Amino acid sequence: MPTVSVKRDLLFQALGRTYTDEEFDELCFEFGLELDEITSEKQIISKEQGNVKAEGASDVVLYKVDVPANRYDLLCLEGLARGLQVFKERIKAPVYKRVMPKGEIQKLIITEETAKVRPFAVAAVLRNIKFTKDRYDSFIELQEKLHQNICRKRALVAIGTHDLDTLSGPFTFTAKRPSDIKFKPLNKTKEYTACELMNIYKTDNHLKHYLHIIENKPLYPVIYDSNGVVLSMPPIINGNHSKITVNTRNIFIECTGTDFTKAKIVLDIIVTMFSEYCENQFTVEAAEVVSPNGKSSTFPELAYRKEMVRADLINKKVGIRESPANLAKLLTRMCLKSEVIGDGNQIEVEIPPTRADVIHACDIVEDAAIAYGYNNIQMTLPKTYTIANQFPLNKLTELLRLDMAAAGFTEALTFALCSQEDIADKLGLDISETKAVHISNPKTAEFQVARTTLLPGLLKTIAANRKMPLPLKLFEISDIVVKDSSKDVGAKNYRHLCAVYYNKNPGFEIIHGLLDRIMQLLDVPPSEEKGGYVIKASTGSAFFPGRCAEIFARGQSIGKLGVLHPDVITKFELTMPCSSLEINIEPFL
C-alpha cells in the first residue's frame, strides 16, 4: 500500500479547515485511508541518521497517509484534498478538459526502432502553470509515487517532464545504440554516452534499480527535440537541458512504456492533478503522438465514461434501501458524478479520468457503500443453509494428533521449506534421490526446497532444545511435497506422521511401541495379511545398519522406523542416540 507524505498545515489549508489528529484519523478511516504516522522531516532524519544529522531540519508536521494501491488519484496532496473535499461535499469534482493549442500542436513522433524496447508513448502539455516550492515538490513526488506503483518501478511506464520553453518540437521518440546516444543528463555538468551513464548509475542508489530494464537491449530508447536536444533516455534519466524548476511555466510531459493502458492512466493522473495550478484551471493542452505506422492520436485521453447502474442492484449488493436520488448523491461524493435517469431506477454514473480503478459495476457499488458508510450498514445473517463437512485428511490428522499427545509425545510445528542439505546431505542422500521441489528465487539457503520428510525439522527442534530434560519425545503430522507428474502442477503433498525419541539410549522399542499404538488407533492389526501391518528389516541411509525396518500396512510400504545413524545425529548437532518413525497416513483415509 503506497504511503503519501503531506505537510499537515498545507493539507488543512487545502481542506479549508483544521482537524485534530483524531478527527483526521477518523475521516481517513471512513474514506478508506489510514493515517499511518504523524511525524516531521526532523523526526524522520533523527530516527534514521541520529539527532546530529537532524539538526536544522524542518519541524513542519507531516502526515503519512496509506492510500489503497488502486487509487492513483490520491497519491499527492492535490488529489487527497480534492477527494476528501468532494467526499465532504465542500466542492464539486472538477471537470477536466483537453484543449487544442492556439498555435501548433506539440507532436511526438515514434519511430519503429522503439518497437523492441519500449513501444508506447503518450504526451501532453500543462500551459501557464504556477509552481511554488511546495507545488513543485509535490509534482516531483507524485511522479516518484507513480513510478513506484502503477509504473512497476518504471518497467511498465516511465515519466519525463520538461520545460517546454527550452525545447522546440516536434519531438522524436526513437531507439539507438547506446554508444550513439550522448547528452548531458539531469544534474550533471558534462555530456556522457549512454554506455558511460549506465556505468555511472550502477552506483547510484536511486537509479541502479532501473538499469536492468534496458541494460541488455541492443538499442536504448531516447527522445529528441527538433534540434537534437535529448529530452530523456527513458526509463533511466532526463536530459539536463529541459529540466523543470519552480519557475517553469509550460511543461511538456511524456510517458513511455511497455503497457499502453497504464501509460495513458499515468498521463491522465499527472495532468488532472496539476492542471489545478494552470492559468485555465483543470485544462490540459493536447499533444499529438504519431505511431510508426503513421497513425496519429491525441493525448491526454481524459476520457469520461458513462455507466448505467440500477439503483436496486446497488441496494441489493450492499444490503441497504436508499432511494435512487440518494444513491446518486452518494456516488457523486466519490467523484463519480451521478444522476437518476430513465425509469427512475437507473443511475447514470460518470467515471472521470482520475478513476481508472472503476472497471466494473462492482466498483461503483463499493463507492456507494463507502459513501453510505460501511459502519452504517445493517448487519444481517445470510440464510444460507449448509451441512458442514471436515476435509477427511484433516479430520484424521486432528484425531491422531490428540492420541499422539496422549501417548506422551509432544507436537512440533516445523517449516515446510528448508535447505537441500537438510533433506539430503544430512540424511546421507543425494539431492537427486529426493524428488524434491526446488525454489528458483530463495533469499537464503533456508528456502531452497520444500521438505520431502518431516524428520529434519524434528531433529532441528531437538537441537534447539538441548537444554530440556531427557527424554525428548516429539511428533509432527504435516505435509511434505514431492514432484509428481500425474498432478496438474507437477507436484503433490503427502500427509506424513513423524516421531522421534531422543535419550541416552536409542529406545527403538519405544518408537516401535508407538507404531504399534498408532496401528491400534487406526484399527490395523499386526498381520502379514493384506489388512494388517508388519515391519521388515530394511536399510536406509539415515539409519544405523541393522537397526532399520520398513513398515508395510494395507498392502503397501508406508514408511520406515529405526535407530538413526550416528552421522545423522552428528550432522544435526545432536549428541544422544535417537530413534525415529515416519509414515504416510494417507492410506488410512
Add this chain to the structure above:
Amino acid sequence: MADNPVLELLLRRLEAADGGLDSAELATQLGVEHQVVVGAVKSLQALGEVIEAELRSTKCWELTTEGEEIAREGSHEARVFRSIPLEGLVQSELMRLPSGKVGFSKAMSNKWIRVDKNTADGPRVFQVVDSIEDEVQRRLQLVQAGQAEKLAEKERNELRKRKLLTEVTLKTYWVSKGKAFSTSISKQEAELSPEMISSGSWRDRPFKPYNFSARGVLPDSGHLHPLLKVRSQFRQIFLEMGFTEMPTDNFIESSFWNFDALFQPQQHPARDQHDTFFLKDPAEALQLPMDYVQRVKRTHSQGGYGSQGYKYTWKLEEARKNVLRTHTTAASARTLYCLAQKKPFTPAKYFSIDRVFRNETLDATHLAEFHQIEGVIADRGLTLGYLLGVLREFFTKLGITQLRFKPAYNPYTEPSMEVFSYHQGLKKWVEVGNSGVFRPEMLLPMGLPENVSVIAWGLSLERPTMIKYGINNIRELVGHKVNLQMVYDSPVCRLDTEPRSPQTQEAA
C-alpha cells in the same frame, strides 16, 4: 486414645508445666528410659505444631556396667567384708569369691579386715570393725539418681579411674507448648492403606494433615502445539457455523490458480520475485483447464462480464509458472471452480486453515511461511450487510465484539473491507482481518451464475495465537527454534476468554 502412655503423660506434664520441661528429667521422673521420652517427642513433632522441641546437649555422668552392679550390690570391698563370718575365713577361700581379689585389698586399706597368718589351716581373714559405711556404693547410687553434681570433682575422678563412671554427652529436648497445643492428640496415619480399608480401621484412625501449599508432581505427558491448538479452535468455530473444510493439501500452485483466476493482473507487484517463491523444478504447471483459461485471459486483457478488464497482453507462460501458494485463496478458487461446474448451483460455505508462503523480509512477526484462515460463502443475493453479519458472529466466537470496518483494496474483492477491533491493551483499533465480496471478473469466468455472490474473509493464525499466548517473537512459536518449555506449559485454548496478559505488540 494415645496408645503410648508416655506420650500422654508428657502432654499432661507439659500442660501443667510453667514454660517447658526437659526430656531427660521427665524420663527420670517417669522412671522410663530417656529414649522412650525422645520417641514420644518425635511423634508429637510429626503432628505439626502441637509442641515445640528444642534439641539441647548436656554432659552428664553415667555408671558403667560394673558401676551399676556396685550400686546395686555394694562395692567389692563391702561384699568381701560381709562375706566374712565371725570365726573368720580362710584367705585362699575368700580369694575365690567373685569380689575377692579387688575387695580384699580395698577392705585391707580401709582397715575393715585383718589377716591372721598363724592359724593352723593357713592364713585366715577376720572382720576388724562391727559395721562399715559403703561410701562407693552410696556415691554411685547418687550418680544413678542423677545427682552426680553432689559429688566432689575428686570423688568423681576416683570412680572414673576405677571404671565405674563415664562421662557422656546427653541429647535432650527442651519441650514447650506449640501453637496447636492440645493434650487430646493421638498418633496420625500418613496414608490410607488397603489394610485400613479392608479392616475398616480407617474409621478410628486420625490422619496426618496434608500440606496443601506444596506443589504437586506434574504428570508425564505429551503436549499439543499452541498454534495448532488455536487452529483446532478455529476449525471448531467454522464447523459450528456450518462451514465445510476445503482441501488445501497442495503447497505448490500454478500462477494461474494463485493469481490469474483471482483476476490479479500479471504485472501485479505480488507476482514479483521479491514477494513470491517461484519454482525451478517443476517450473511450470503441466495442465491447466484451457477453456476456463481462455475466459480468464479474455477478462484480463479485454474485459467482459460487464468489466473493462485490465487491457494488457495476457501471457499463458506467466500463468503456467509454478509458485509456492501465496494465499489459501488459490485453494478457494479451485473449490469455487468445482462448485461452478455442479449444476444446478447449490449454496455453499467453505473454510480452510493452512500454510502459505511469501518471499518476504523476515522479522519478529513475519516468517516466510505462515497459516491463513479463510471463510467463504457462496449464495444468491449475498450483500455486504450479510458479510458484516457473518463477521460479527465469527469474531464474537473469538471473544472480539468491538468491530469496525474500513474500506480497503484487494485485487480480487470489491467491495473490500478491513476488519478492525478495539484493542484494550493498546487503547487503539487494530486490524484483525480482511474481507470482501469476490469480483464478478473472478466468479463469472468460473461459470458461476450471475446472481451468485461470494463473500469471504481471512486472517492469519499466527497473530491471534501470539496475542493469546503472549508471545512476542514468532520464532519461539513456529519452526524448529520453538521453545519446548512454552509448548509444555501452554494452557488449553479457549478463544472466547480474555488473553492471559495484555499485549503491547503492534498490529502485524
